[in-house]
Amino acid sequence: MAKKNDKMNMPMSGAGLVRYFDDESVGPKIAPEIVIAITIILGIFCFILKFSV
Template sequence: MAKDKTTLPPTGAGLMRFFDEDTRAIKVSPKGVIAIVLVLIAFEVFLHLFGPSIFG
């Protein structure tokens, strides 16, 4: 009788669950992230080119 019984694994199975909704996080769209990165790259290039003359 015991061999005929099939058992399923536990529902949690030791895995972490991640939730889509996090109320404390800042919501930024993918386009916003790309825009921020491009602005930071442009700022760094500007500082690389003109930083020594501005800051001495």
């Protein structure tokens, strides 16, 4: 006869949300601050090109 403690307890699923950040990606690692800085620099560059021509 099986005891009450013999059954497996499954971990909580987080309401069905998939956790994509668990897998290690192969691509380059870039800090968020660098991405924001590049975006701002590119925006300023485009703004300067628009009014310099």
